[in-house]
Amino acid sequence: MLRISKLTDYGTVILACLASPPGRRHTATQVAEQTRLGLPTVSKLLKHFHRAGLVTSVRGAHGGYELARPAHQISAASIIDAIEGPVAITECSGDHSACDFETVCSTGSSWQRINDAIRSSLDGISLAQLSGQEAVAVWRPHLTGAVRRAGATRTSGRP
Numbered sequence: 001m002l003r004i005s006k007l008t009d010y011g012t013v014i015l016a017c018l019a020s021p022p023g024r025r026h027t028a029t030q031v032a033e034q035t036r037l038g039l040p041t042v043s044k045l046l047k048h049f050h051r052a053g054l055v056t057s058v059r060g061a062h063g064g065y066e067l068a069r070p071a072h073q074i075s076a077a078s079i080i081d082a083i084e085g086p087v088a089i090t091e092c093s094g095d096h097s098a099c100d101f102e103t104v105c106s107t108g109s110s111w112q113r114i115n116d117a118i119r120s121s122l123d124g125i126s127l128a129q130l131s132g133q134e135a136v137a138v139w140r141p142h143l144t145g146a147v148r149r150a151g152a153t154r155t156s157g158r159p
Contacts, residue, residue, distance in 0.1 A: 007045065010045060011083050012079055014049075019133065020131065025062070025063065046065050048083055072127070072129075075122060076130060080122060088115060093111050
């Protein structure tokens with residue numbers, strides 16, 4: 001099963017909190033209160049995001065955290081990368097493969113294509129879309145002619 005970790009899920013919630021309203025600094029305590037996440041978890045994730053360049057921080061009485069760039073310029077892929085590292089659904093689909101069977105494997109290139117498609121999809125969704133600030137286009141699979149004809153046959157008896 002492909003699934004992001006709870007930390008990445010929480011991280012997305014934290015970044016969505018920082019995205020609304022744009023340009024406003026939030027302390028870690030404020031973010032924890034607004035998201036209802038524990039302060040240690042919020043602090044840990046904000047440090048990850050700071051290291052990844054997704055948030056900036058300012059110390060002092062008027063300090064806090066804010067997005068390093070607009071929410072529409074932060075992709076779901078960059079959020080996942082900051083917490084979990086680059087998406088790699090198989091050993092050979094990552095940048096630094098250590099698979100002993102890579103030279104004789106007949107499925108590796110297919111998994112790499114699948115990984116690239118997932119990565120591309122994640123790059124195409126912004127934090128603004130994740131947080132509801134922008135609409136997300138509805139994805140519909142491309143249906144082949146055979147599937148469409150079968151669907152048309154099923155409904156052809158209806159008035």
